Amino acid sequence: MSGIYIHIPFCKQACHYCDFHFSTSMKKKEEMVLAIAKEIQMRKSEFEKDQVETIYFGGGTPSVLTSEEINFLIAAVYNSYSVSENPEITLEANPDDLSEERIIELSKSKINRLSIGIQSFFEDDLQLMNRAHNSAEAKKCLEVATQYFDNISLDLIYGVPGMSNEKWKQNIETALSFGIPHISSYALTVEPKTALNKLIQTGKIEKPKDEVAEEHFAILVEALEANDFIHYELSNFGKANYFSKNNSAYWLGKKYMGIGPSAHSYDGVSRSWNVSNNSLYLKSIQEDKLPNEIEILSAADRYNEYIMTGLRTIWGVSLDRIKTEFGFVYLEYLNKQVQKFLNDELVLVEDNVLKTTKKGKFLTDGIASDLFYLNLEE
Ligand code: SF4
Numbered sequence: 009m010s011g012i013y014i015h016i017p018f019c020k021q022a023c024h025y026c027d028f029h030f031s032t033s034m035k036k037k038e039e040m041v042l043a044i045a046k047e048i049q050m051r052k053s054e055f056e057k058d059q060v061e062t063i064y065f066g067g068g069t070p071s072v073l074t075s076e077e078i079n080f081l082i083a084a085v086y087n088s089y090s091v092s093e094n095p096e097i098t099l100e101a102n103p104d105d106l107s108e109e110r111i112i113e114l115s116k117s118k119i120n121r122l123s124i125g126i127q128s129f130f131e132d133d134l135q136l137m138n139r140a141h142n143s144a145e146a147k148k149c150l151e152v153a154t155q156y157f158d159n160i161s162l163d164l165i166y167g168v169p170g171m172s173n174e175k176w177k178q179n180i181e182t183a184l185s186f187g188i189p190h191i192s193s194y195a196l197t198v199e200p201k202t203a204l205n206k207l208i209q210t211g212k213i214e215k216p217k218d219e220v221a222e223e224h225f226a227i228l229v230e231a232l233e234a235n236d237f238i239h240y241e242l243s244n245f246g247k248a249n250y251f252s253k254n255n256s257a258y259w260l261g262k263k264y265m266g267i268g269p270s271a272h273s274y275d276g277v278s279r280s281w282n283v284s285n286n287s288l289y290l291k292s293i294q295e296d297k298l299p300n301e302i303e304i305l306s307a308a309d310r311y312n313e314y315i316m317t318g319l320r321t322i323w324g325v326s327l328d329r330i331k332t333e334f335g336f337v338y339l340e341y342l343n344k345q346v347q348k349f350l351n352d353e354l355v356l357v358e359d360n361v362l363k364t365t366k367k368g369k370f371l372t373d374g375i376a377s378d379l380f381y382l383n384l385e386e
Contacts, residue, residue, distance in 0.1 A: 010055060011062035011254050012085055014044060015268035016070040017286055020104070024138040024207065025165075027199035029270035029284040030068040036286055040268075041077045043293040045084040047267050050298060052088040054265060054275070060089045062096045062254035069125075071101035075113045082118050096159075096253040098123055104141040106149035115156035121252075122153055123161040123192070129182045130175060133168050136213065137196075138203070150186040159250060161190035166228065167221030168196050169214040176224045180231045189250035193228055194243050195221040225370050242320040242372050259317045269299075278304045308381045311338055316376045319355075324363035338381060345379045 018037055019030040063085055065078065073081075078099065085091065098121040099114065106124070114122070126146045128134055134142060153160055162183055166176055183191060196216045198205050207213040229239055237245040241259060244252065258264055258274075266273045270284035280302040283289050292299035305313075311334050318325035331339045346362065349355045354368030354375060364372050 009061045009257055010058040010263040010265070011064060011257050012048070012055075012060055012089070013064045013066060013254070013264055013266045013271055014048075014070070014081060015266065015271040015282075016040075016044075016065060016067040016073060017269045018072050019067065019069045020072065020102075020140045021138060022203065024136070024204040025196055025199065025202055027202055028068065031286050034072065036290065037072070038077075039290055040286065041073065041080065043290050044268050045081055046293050047298070048081070048084045049088050050293075050296070051265060051267070054273075055089055055263075058090075058263060059092050060085065060095060061092045062098070062257060063091075064097075064254040065099045065119075067100055069102050069105070070099050071105035071110075075110070075117060078114075078119065079117055096121055098161075098252070098254060100125065102139075102141055103145040103149040106145075106153060108152045111149070111152050111156050120157070121159040121161070122157050123163070123252075124149065124153065126150070126162045126183070127165045128168065128171075129179055130171075133165075133171060136168060136170070137165065147182070150188070154186055154188065159190070160188045161192055161246075161252065162186075162188055164191060164193045164228075165196050166193060166224035167216045167218075169216055171220075171224070173223060173227060176227055177231070180228060184231070184235055189247040190252065191232060191237065191245045192243055193245070195225065222370050229366075229369070238322070239369075240322045242369065256321075259321050260323065261314065261317065273300075278302050307334055307338075310334075312380045315342075315379050316373070319362070319364055319372050319376045319379075322363070324358075324361040327357070327360045327362060341381060342379060349375050349378075 015029070017030045017040065018034055019032055022032055063082065070078070082097065097119050099119045100123045102125045127137060127139055129143050129146055131143045150162070164179055164183060198208060198216065204213065208215050232245045233239060236247055238248065238251070239245050240251050241255070244255065246252065261276070263275050264273060266282065269282055269286050269289040272279060272281045280300045283292065283299040289299050311330070315325055327339065330342055346355060349368065350357070353365055354371060355362055355364050364375065368375060
């Protein structure tokens with residue numbers, strides 16, 4: 009199984025917390041769509057033996073594309089690749105782009121999954137984050153989208169300064185009231201080169217507190233599990249049969265191809281990434297050159313990646329796989345490093361699979377980095 013990720017590097021406005029690659033100028037949008045279609049075609053030999061099972065439009069804000077542009081890019085994939093019979097085709101979309109008319113239009117396309125960037129249903133949170141939509145748009149688009157799409161995910165952000173536990177619970181309840189089958193939820197994090205960082209440095213916004221984020225995470229897990237969601241990845245909750253196929257494949261170490269500026273690819277041996285600059289990307293594609301850098305992964309890189317993704321998911325880290333794929337040295341190293349987390353009941357081993365416990369879940373990233381193989385001689 010393999011997937012194609014298409015990065016659409018445009019947003020209407022910059023959210024204060026975001027450090028993804030995007031431009032708020034739409035001047036090069038049409039040129040970009042043509043270049044992305046060309047990259048799709050240029051790379052077809054990479055997937056000669058693979059069948060594409062998922063196509064994912066991420067960004068940026070893919071919903072700034074017209075339906076014709078989206079259909080054009082999907083057709084470009086079908087023209088150059090073998091696509092499975094029922095591929096999962098996801099569009100990340102923001103509420104301000106999802107009018108009723110637009111949702112109906114999208115429902116007639118091959119898009120069969122929407123991932124909607126709600127973030128919060130409260131006006132003050134949306135303003136603090138500088139989102140382009142308001143609370144009424146968030147609710148209205150879900151009301152309509154659920155009539156036309158069955159497979160919908162929404163994003164929520166917790167740990168926002170000023171967000172009480174009560175307010176967070178209300179956000180979750182409002183999300184649940186729409187009956188959607190998938191929720192992705194992240195703690196607000198302060199990335200170095202963002203407006204949020206500047207606003208905190210200058211005292212205009214309070215710094216998000218880890219202990220608040222931890223409480224919000226516990227509230228989230230409890231509320232969603234009580235509503236039959238499966239906590240299948242640290243930040244992702246889905247009802248049975250509604251896990252994101254695209255993201256699950258990525259977490260399970262499957263092959264994927266990233267198209268568009270800043271997109272990353274992985275083929276099991278190496279990873280590559282496209283230049284994070286729209287003009288340089290366009291120039292390179294126009295000159296028939298792929299604008300990417302490639303890195304062959306060492307065993308330590310692949311082990312570290314597996315530890316991180318494995319611990320974040322319900323599938324865990326198979327100790328048998330560590331032994332067969334990486335060797336005894338890695339297994340011994342892991343057994344030694346993990347001891348303190350086993351003693352503190354932050355992780356457990358079940359059927360020879362290492363997983364985080366409920367108590368350790370929120371600390372997953374920290375635990376994983378403590379298990380990384382740092383100074384291994386290859
Ligand atoms: S819409 Fe998404 S990608 Fe664009 S600035 Fe906001 S968070 Fe970042």
